[in-house]
Amino acid sequence: MRVRRYRVLHRTIYVYSDVVSSSYGRAYLTPREFPGQRLRSHDVRIDPVPSDRSVGADVYGNTTLYFHVTAEHRRLEVTGESMVEVTSRLPPPDSVSWEQARPGIENGPLAVEFTMDLNPPELNPEIAAYAAESFPPGRPLLEAVTELTARIYTDFTYKSGSTTVSTRVADVFIARKGVCQDFARLALACLRSQGLAARYVSGYLATNPPPGKPRLIGADATHAWATVWLPAGSGDGHWIDFDPTNNKFADERYVTLAWGRDYADVPPVRGIIYTDAKESTITVSVDVAPVEV
Incomplete structure (x- = not known):
């Protein structure tokens, strides 16, 4: 049985052409725990700091983070950082027809x-x-x-x-x-x-x-x-x-964040903003680095 440990850094940056007065967000950035995957540590940092945030679970058991940024801003950064252990997983031998x-x-x-x-x-x-x-x-x-x-x-x-x-x-x-x-x-x-x-x-x-x-x-x-x-x-x-x-x-190279019926159930970050901005950009960077167990 092989065990791999990874440090996952997932950063999303939004930049707007005008001031955003209010931003509501929902993030699926917390890796799941189940047989074969263990979450050692996790944190989500948001800049500007939200005036309100809460963590809950959706109908499929995925961890979701809700946040509300009320400080005026032209740039919003959401960073999830996790330490995850994944155990090798092989499919069981076939025993039934489809x-x-x-x-x-x-x-x-x-x-x-x-x-x-x-x-x-x-x-x-x-x-x-x-x-x-x-x-x-x-x-x-x-x-x-x-x-x-x-x-x-x-x-x-x-x-x-x-x-x-x-x-x-x-x-x-x-x-x-x-x-x-x-x-x-x-x-x-x-x-x-x-x-x-x-x-x-x-x-x-x-x-x-x-x-x-x-x-x-x-x-x-x-x-x-x-x-x-x-x-x-x-x-x-x-x-x-x-x-x-x-x-x-x-196999053990796959780190599971969330699951659902479709992409729309579990996008990493999505939300609603209030602004007069006509243009915006989004930059996403992900690093999954192996760590010695």
């Missing part, structure tokens, strides 16, 4: 929500037909997911700036290009089109790969991948993380 992995009220009731389409809808016959090629009758679930992951990696081109956070999955499917969040969302649509439960995962990749390993796309940036539900003998089953951007299952 048809048997479809959750129901009696089998995986908490996963059923993640089989449903979004609003506005993302599923269409073209995406369902594309997914179906990897899901012939009786095929083991993880074998099918492995092939689907490889097909997305091969059939679609990673191109920074080719999409925005509001780009629809159908448009990515037609253009055959996008970034990590697009490929994660495409994978979710494919799985859900087959009646399977799948979640969107927001997080990071380690900056420095282990010796002899290639540098992965998405390093030094926020990253996104998908996770599929696999039933177990008891309880709510397992969630198996896979990354179509890099054609692999997640």
Whole structure:
């Protein structure tokens, strides 16, 4: 079992062309804790200092920070700093077909929500037909997911700036290009089109790969991948993380921030401002540095 420790520094800077009188924000910058990931320390610094801030949990158990800056400002900086330990995680051996992995009220009731389409809808016959090629009758679930992951990696081109956070999955499917969040969302649509439960995962990749390993796309940036539900003998089953951007299952280089049904559930930082500014810029920098355990 391999254990990696990382210092994660995630800084977002907003600059406005005029004074902002009030800024409300919501941040998903606290890495989750679960078997395989431990949060050793965490802090979020905001400049100017908010007049009000609070921490809570959303419906999926993600930690969220709400803040309100009332001091007039032209620049807002939000910095999350965390120390996280991640343990190597390998997918369990296949034991069920993908048809048997479809959750129901009696089998995986908490996963059923993640089989449903979004609003506005993302599923269409073209995406369902594309997914179906990897899901012939009786095929083991993880074998099918492995092939689907490889097909997305091969059939679609990673191109920074080719999409925005509001780009629809159908448009990515037609253009055959996008970034990590697009490929994660495409994978979710494919799985859900087959009646399977799948979640969107927001997080990071380690900056420095282990010796002899290639540098992965998405390093030094926020990253996104998908996770599929696999039933177990008891309880709510397992969630198996896979990354179509890099054609692999997640390992100890993946740091999980939050998960939900879609990107819109867990953006790192978003908010509302009151200003007459006509222009603004946003700069995001991420560093995921390995630390000796």
